[in-house]
Amino acid sequence: MQIRRYKHFASVVGLVLGLLCAVEAAKVNKHKPWIETTYHGIVTENDDKVLLDPPLIALDKDAPLRYAGEICGFRIHGQNVPFEAVVLDKSTGEGVIRAKDKLDCELQKEHTFTIQAYDCGEGPDGANMKKSHKATVHIQVNDINEYSPVFKEKSYKATVIEGKKYDSILKVEAVDADCSFQFSQICSYEIVTPDVPFTVDKDGFIKNTEKLNYSKERMYKLTVTAYDCGKNRASEDVLVKINIKPTCKPGWQGIKGPTLSVTLKRHQELFVCGTLKGKSFYSIPLERD
Template sequence: MTKVLVYPLFSLLILFCVESCFIPHSHYIFTPQSIPAGYQLMKVETVDCDPDTLHLTVEDPSFAVQSNGIIVAVSPVSVATRGRTFSVRAQDKSGTGSEMEVHLVCSAKRQTNKNGQDVLKRTKRHWGPPPLNILENDVGPFPKDMERIVSDSDVDFDVFYTAEGKGVNEFPFGVFSLDKDTGLLRVHKTIDREINPKFILKINALDKITQEKGDEPLFLEIIVDDVNDNNPELEGSLNFSVDEQTANMVVGKVNATDKDDSKTDHVKIKYILKDGLEHFAINPDTGVITTVSNTLDRETKDKHMVTVEIRDLKGAPNGLSNTATATITLNDINDNPPTFRETSFKATTPENKEEEHLILRIPVDDKDLNTTDNWVSKFVITKGNENGYFRIDTDPEINEGLLYVTKPLDYEKTKNIELMISAQNEAELKGTTAQWLSVPVNVAVTDIDEGPEFLAPTVTFTVDENLRNGTIIGTYKAIDPETKSSDGNM
């Protein structure tokens, strides 16, 4: 049975477009079963790290990192057949840092071949082949060496290698190639992780003489590591509304997406409000906008335009960003009572008019939103209408009060009536200390000449019989209602 192994090359890919100190996510090293002190494992290759502030650390006390980045064993180490793993961390003044898992693979034990000679025989692994990592957006120059694929059969047989799958003989074609003689895997093109996050290659080792294929081909996974190459994007509507004069109220939520790897800080977005801070605030983690004061007045300014910035890398200065304008419309509340255009009003009405009639229009102003219950006036006669001579309505078109006389008034009994009229709204007042306002209305009753009135509707006289013509039998008096006199009214 042919077994295929992966030998790492210590010359790693040159990475580009990395926003902070970076080392590969993982690395596999084939080692002896017993590693002596002073044994050099590998050199840590860093990208975009500041050499003056770079600090490399190893979590396993059996190993140390020298100043040149080489990892060495500080004491003898035994590697079990199942392997050994430790982590290496790189960090510089950028503060972000990167971590790599180093996997030690026990590579060989002594056996004899068919000719009785001692050979170094690979031990069979009990797990799948380790994945390779490659960074997206590498601009070359190409081709670049990645790893060397070596079969166990190389020890006893002369083999050649084939590779197939996506990136080789399937779309996208020609991304990778495998040298059939050396097993060297190369990359030939720039890779976009957002289109191809990983590749799985099927690799076979075939005997050059018999061209027989091993029973177990190697399915090699190549993971494309993300770089921060996608600006976050705002999604959904940025039109919000909130009641005026309200503090600590939720205005709405800004939503954002990022096409980069969801497991990285490349998609960790911070929300920033660039203006309008005297009225609004935004939660940097959730994007929820709230009001911060109760001074928002729709009657002064009914719309506010605020600039929202979204920035990935948790808002770091080197993160990618986008901005957009959010429109916040203030909803009207009834914080303005109707106001009278005059401090007092006068009206006249003739006495004794039978039919109901309009005697006065009372104009008012209201700053609240037209045609809403916050604007529509409701008039109330609060004083002077105890006898029910009046009623008041609202003109639905122009929102004026309409004062009517509903039954006849008598000038001789009442020449003037003082009314007090309050202007209110359909909705209750809210968000203000103002009160409903009232105005005095003087109604003058005008006189109509009605003629004299008899003092008594019926008079009885006693008359003797046989009186001469012209004899006065009594008097029947009438009175003028305006003068209250009976002179000349008999």
């Protein structure tokens, strides 16, 4: 009877001790979480979603133990990092990185910082939390085509001589403030004014498509626009004035002065025309008397 009672007592004690040990063992946080060493992310400016490769998952060998095997947080290290990391699932260790503020690719194209995962420690109070090593995160900010091309000059002008075909009369140029090549590069220029004997190429060079005739047209006014490679049109088109100079006709020559040869009247306008140091000196429309 005595022995049986003793045996019963011993088994109860054993059970209690066993339970205590199990509880104690459950409280022990043996392993620190593990994450990859490097992550690469892509985020579009004005958006907060970061596409991360590989995905952010912290593993803990204490899993599936509660607390010690769970992931309670991610911490980001670095100065003025505009990102935060959040745990999505404590037991799987899944997390996401997202932008805290609006990102501006024109201001900063890339962000680099470090990240660390924390387990939940030994119990609800988070005592003896363990942290992983620090992983490096590189995030690239993708561009949005927010800006339109802007011409460098308010207007352009050039003077050409009638009867001549030019390879280039003048060059117009627009710039664009976006951060990517695609959205900041000017892909094409276009002459908006219809039926003019001029073309503009993709680099902004304007040339005449036929010989120009002063008696037909003395000045052309062209409106030119530009498109970036994301198809944004210039916020303001630009005016291009092309003056046509008449050539000296043999019949005009008459009176010869010491430097300039002639002043003649044609179409109610006055011109100076002739040769200077052996070179042809073309006429300039003068103010009328």
